[in-house]
Amino acid sequence: MKAIVFDMDGVLFDTERLCMNTWHEMARERNLEHMDQVAENSIGRNRVAIEKIYHDVYGEDFPVAQFLDESRRRMWDSIEQNGLKLMKGVMELLIYLRQSDYRIAIASSSGDQVIERYLEIAGMRQYFDRIVGGNQIQNSKPSPDIYLKACEVLGANPPDTIAVEDSPNGIRSAYRAGMIPVMIPDLIQPDEEIRQMYYKKYASLTEFREALENNTF
Secondary structure (H helix, E strand, O other): OEEEEEOOEOOOEOHHHHHHHHHHHHHHHHOOOOHHHHHHHHOOOOHHHHHHHHHHHHOOOOOHHHHHHHHHHHHHHHHHHHOOOEOOOHHHHHHHHHHOOEEEEEEEOOOHHHHHHHHHHHOOHHHOOEEEEHHHOOOOOOOOHHHHHHHHHHOOOHHHEEEEEOOHHHHHHHHHOOOEEEEOOOOOOOOHHHHOOOOEEOOOHHHHHHHHHOOOO
16 A cells, blocks of 8 residues: 655645744734744644743743634634645645555644645545544654554555655654655755655655656655
């Protein structure tokens, strides 16, 4: 069986950038410092882990739940007004994988309800056999939990399964799960630690698909 597991934000949809821009906008409105640090550390993590990062930087009294709920509302407003932007080459890759009999899953730190809604908006739900959201596991990326669960529900063997990620925390998670990590950077470029962990790096999903099609992966 051929199997592949995708992260979602910054891999399938250009929502990671939208989230970061929203957080920075809200930080400026509230005169919050250190948002660059908070945002970068939060990429690839689920809500529980993100709330801890906010509390560590801004204190236990910071209304992080209110802040994150407001940012999510603003993101949805933007998506409703401007649409959900796909990353380059998404549809062509998914069609190719389906035609090539891959089993396909999503392992995203976003909640499963958000994942389902994004896929519905984009008309892409039929391409995914399984979905694992960050609310379904206890330990967020960079822990391997979410990728191990994705492989489990796919019935796939981790060493034979490709994980497609854009963030360092995601690569760490896939690597620790014993998978085949592929990095397609979005907001953060890999450092030497991450370069030692991924199997291949591509500039886009289009390049990745071409490598699979041409047997150069």
